[in-house]
Amino acid sequence: MSKDGTRIGYKQTGTGPGVILVHGAMMTSKNFMKLASFLSNEFTVYIPDRRGRGLSGPFGPNYGIGSESEDLQALIHKTATDKIFGLSSGAICVLQTAIIEPALKKVALYEPPIPVEGTDPAAWGSRYESALSRGNLGKAMFAAIKGTDDPSLFTSLPAFLIAPLLNIAINADSKKQVGDGVSLKSLIPTMQYDLMLVHQSPGIIDQCKEIKAEMLLMGGTRSQRYFKLALDKLNNVLPQVKRLEFHGLGHIAADNDNSPEKIAKALSIFFQSSGMP
Numbered sequence: 001m002s003k004d005g006t007r008i009g010y011k012q013t014g015t016g017p018g019v020i021l022v023h024g025a026m027m028t029s030k031n032f033m034k035l036a037s038f039l040s041n042e043f044t045v046y047i048p049d050r051r052g053r054g055l056s057g058p059f060g061p062n063y064g065i066g067s068e069s070e071d072l073q074a075l076i077h078k079t080a081t082d083k084i085f086g087l088s089s090g091a092i093c094v095l096q097t098a099i100i101e102p103a104l105k106k107v108a109l110y111e112p113p114i115p116v117e118g119t120d121p122a123a124w125g126s127r128y129e130s131a132l133s134r135g136n137l138g139k140a141m142f143a144a145i146k147g148t149d150d151p152s153l154f155t156s157l158p159a160f161l162i163a164p165l166l167n168i169a170i171n172a173d174s175k176k177q178v179g180d181g182v183s184l185k186s187l188i189p190t191m192q193y194d195l196m197l198v199h200q201s202p203g204i205i206d207q208c209k210e211i212k213a214e215m216l217l218m219g220g221t222r223s224q225r226y227f228k229l230a231l232d233k234l235n236n237v238l239p240q241v242k243r244l245e246f247h248g249l250g251h252i253a254a255d256n257d258n259s260p261e262k263i264a265k266a267l268s269i270f271f272q273s274s275g276m277p
Contacts, residue, residue: 009055014040018081024088138166
């Protein structure tokens with residue numbers, strides 16, 4: 001249970017010291033099951049569903065970066081875990097937690113979308129919200145993909161071509177879900193809450209100067225420029241920090257369908273190391 005009484009459900013696998021994996025937008029704990037499996041021989045891995053998704057309770061009326069952090073603090077204390085990894089908006093939640101939670105000793109972040117140097121990682125939000133308000137989930141999803149995913153031929157195509165195809169895929173996906181599966185149809189509207197985190201995060205980097213935990217900053221060469229700029233700024237501020245850039249990887253490298261083995265290898269080395277080099 002989080003501080004406000006919201007249930008935070010999670011999956012658990014492996015044996016050894018505890019590690020928490022925090023997913024990003026339009027994801028659930030299931031997106032990190034392969035990453036968890038690669039870490040499970042060395043660690044007990046906890047993969048929470050962030051609130052409003054999967055096994056966890058609703059967003060609640062006072063949702064924001066504070067409630068996300070309280071959710072993670074509850075899991076940290078319940079599991080006595082001092083190592084954590086966050087992807088994208090999940091990395092914003094992890095960073096906020098690292099600022100206020102002394103129990104954390106090792107913190108890894110993959111491309112938090114924090115606005116820096118005039119960038120606006122949420123510039124696509126109005127297009128997403130407009131499509132969502134009209135019930136066009138395919139167009140809303142494409143706005144989110146185009147705004148956050150790696151530049152590609154797909155993201156350069158016009159929405160009027162792609163949105164109808166995505167709507168077909170979204171409806172097909174909803175019919176396939178069984179058990180504790182979470183459909184795209186239910187996940188796409190949750191992106192509005194991840195946008196709230198981006199809007200609340202501009203001042204977070206200035207609060208990082210006193211973080212005691214060892215930090216690992218990760219990113220891919222294929223990702224959009226604003227992610228790199230945020231990592232640059234964090235790299236200059238954090239007291240104990242190491243930086244890794246993965247050639248050929250993009251923003252959701254840790255996802256099941258991307259390159260979780262490469263991310264797991266880097267996390268394993270960092271989480272098992274005895275100190276910063």
